[in-house]
Amino acid sequence: MKIAVCIKRAADMETRFKIAANGMSVDETGVKFDIADFDGFAVEAALQLKEREGAGDVTVISMGPDTVQETLRKALSMGADKAVQLKTDAVPADALAIARVLADELEGGGYDLMLFGRMAIDAANQSVGPMTAELLGVPCVSAASQLTIANGRGTARRELEGAADVLEFPLPAVVTIDEGIARPRLPSLKGIMAAKKKPLEVKPAQVGESRVKVTKMELPPERTGGRIVGEGPAAVPELVRLLQTEAKVL
Amino acid sequence: MANTFAFVESRGGDLRRVGLESVTAARHLADATGGGDVHALVVGAPGIASKTEMIAAHGADVVEVVEHPGLALYSPEVVAATAADRIGAGSYRAAFFSASAQGRDLAPRVAAKLGVALGADVTAFEASGDAIIVRHPVNTGKVIATLSITGTPVLLSLRPGAVTAARAPRTARVEAIAPAMDPASARVVPKELLAGNTAKLDLGEAPVIVSGGRGLRAPENFKLVEDLASAFGNAAVGATRAVTDDGWRPHTDQIGQTGRLVSPDLYVACGISGAIQHLAGMRTSKTIVAINKDREAPIFKIADYGVVGDVLEVLPVLTDAVRKAKHSH
Structure with a gap:
């Protein structure tokens, strides 16, 4: 099975973010970057599908400046076979503009399965996967928490609010991956060494018009917590009084 | 004056609260831009038409109802094709979806079909000149982005709870619409809905x-x-x-x-x-x-x-x- 996984380089979400001087982006000074959380699950899901079949080929694709090569190498060190950088100075804020670039690359690639993370953990649009599927005209299941592939067909489970549904679809298809499928493996030393020799192709990306523009980034108001009501069960009466009279939630 | 569109989410024959929030949001934007009409679309198995009154009560002027026995479960391809068709048939400044599990699957499909921009998971919105300005939490809510989105229509998916569903009764015209494709021909086939414990409140909705x-x-x-x-x-x-x-x-x-x-x-x-x-x-x-x-x-x-x-x-x-x-x- 030929699998493509589209991944994004994203900031470590444990960062205490600062806004850049232009007020329109996050200050990247000193920030660590890695494969975006859900995209890591998608890479792991692809590797497990390949291992289960005992054959196949996993290509990881990322759009962005040369810094994404580090992200692609990480996926190669986990076990992906080859990588493609769709080179552009910046990833646009318009998910459809991103999807067009990815669809151009995926089109005609002969992939049986095209995986994405459910959403990029930074931009949090959860849109690029289904948009890419529409542009390619292939079936799509988004936010799959379980995925099985057999005989050219897939079955996926999606988590809904207080429920779940199960969908079946033929390949080739786009599936976006939610948490619950698999924790991404840590690259082994052998994997890291092997990744250095794996092919990483750089192609220029043709980014079209972006109709979504960031005009401002700001930090939400800080929470002012930190009040200790008391210790142990003896604090309960005062806590309940505060919930009734001050917070008015009881 | 601009018309707006709302997709009204349902599950198992009932409207979801987030669906009515979309209608209220569409009403707000229509009123803020000079009082256009709100067109709402609801899709489901036969019987879903009984919900039109509730939709009108939240501010819809036209309720488009798609009833089909093959649509008891959310069928992504059929609903996306139908919503894209209906939005494409009108002239809307904006179309509202819910940033729920279903809406976050549906809205990007519709945006790609129509070739228009989507503002996903927005917590606030307003019209400003040619653009719709939205707020959208990024980086796991540690940063709030303000985005300017252009084109018509602009598609928006609304974070659940961002707008409180409110009554704004209208005498709505109800239109029965056929699905844009035969549910039997969908490639992605919904097989079953695994209902959780229905007595249990959902994390997104519990106070x-x-x-x-x-x-x-x-x-x-x-x-x-x-x-x-x-x-x-x-x-x-x-x-x-x-x-x-x-x-x-x-x-x-x-x-x-x-x-x-x-x-x-x-x-x-x-x-x-x-x-x-x-x-x-x-x-x-x-x-x-x-x-x-x-x-x-x-x-x-x-x-x-x-x-x-x-x-x-x-x-x-x-x-x-x-x-x-x-x-x-």
Whole structure:
């Protein structure tokens, strides 16, 4: 099975973010970057599908400046076979503009399965996967928490609010991956060494018009917590009084 | 004056609250831009037409109803094709979807079909000249982006709870519409809806969430969390990633960076230290209570009310007190 996984380089979400001087982006000074959380699950899901079949080929694709090569190498060190950088100075804020670039690359690639993370953990649009599927005209299941592939067909489970549904679809298809499928493996030393020799192709990306523009980034108001009501069960009466009279939630 | 469009989400023949929030949002934007018409679309199995009155009561001037026996379950391809068709047939400034599990699947498909921009998971919106200006939390809610979106229509998916569904009764025209494609020809086939415990409140909709972490020490002690939730009567039960990873609770209960993002009126964190990954999912809760034996735990820094102590000792006493407080009303 030929699998493509589209991944994004994203900031470590444990960062205490600062806004850049232009007020329109996050200050990247000193920030660590890695494969975006859900995209890591998608890479792991692809590797497990390949291992289960005992054959196949996993290509990881990322759009962005040369810094994404580090992200692609990480996926190669986990076990992906080859990588493609769709080179552009910046990833646009318009998910459809991103999807067009990815669809151009995926089109005609002969992939049986095209995986994405459910959403990029930074931009949090959860849109690029289904948009890419529409542009390619292939079936799509988004936010799959379980995925099985057999005989050219897939079955996926999606988590809904207080429920779940199960969908079946033929390949080739786009599936976006939610948490619950698999924790991404840590690259082994052998994997890291092997990744250095794996092919990483750089192609220029043709980014079209972006109709979504960031005009401002700001930090939400800080929470002012930190009040200790008391210790142990003896604090309960005062806590309940505060919930009734001050917070008015009881 | 501009018309607006609302997709009204339903499940199992009932409208979802987020569906009515879309109608209210579409009403707000239409009124703010000179009072255009709101066209609402609802899709389901035969019987869904009985909900048109409810949709009109929230401000729709036209309710387009698609009823088909093959649409008892959400069928992504059929609903996307139908919504794209209906939006394309009108002249709308904006089309509202819900940033729910269903809406976040549907809206991007429709945007790609129409070749228009989507503002996803927005918490606020306004028309400004040619653009729609929205706010959208990014980086797990640690940063808020303001985006300017152009083109017509602009598609928006609204974060659940961002708008409160409000009555604004209209005498709506109801139009029966056929689905844009035969449900039997869809490639992606919905096989079943695995209903959770329907008596259980969803984390996204519950006004109170009682959540447990490793401090509970053993899965069976989650009973204490459930007891407190039932004492509140309007509470859902959540968990940390540590606990769902260990299989104490299902993954769907996980609140955090890669799980559910919630903002209830009251969040009670029981035996939760407050890892950044967990705080990302609940820091926007209106009131936060934390019970933890470690006074230095990060959860106390964001909690409005902290109790330092063993959660196994505090919870039964708190449950009793909450039950009494509820009964005294």
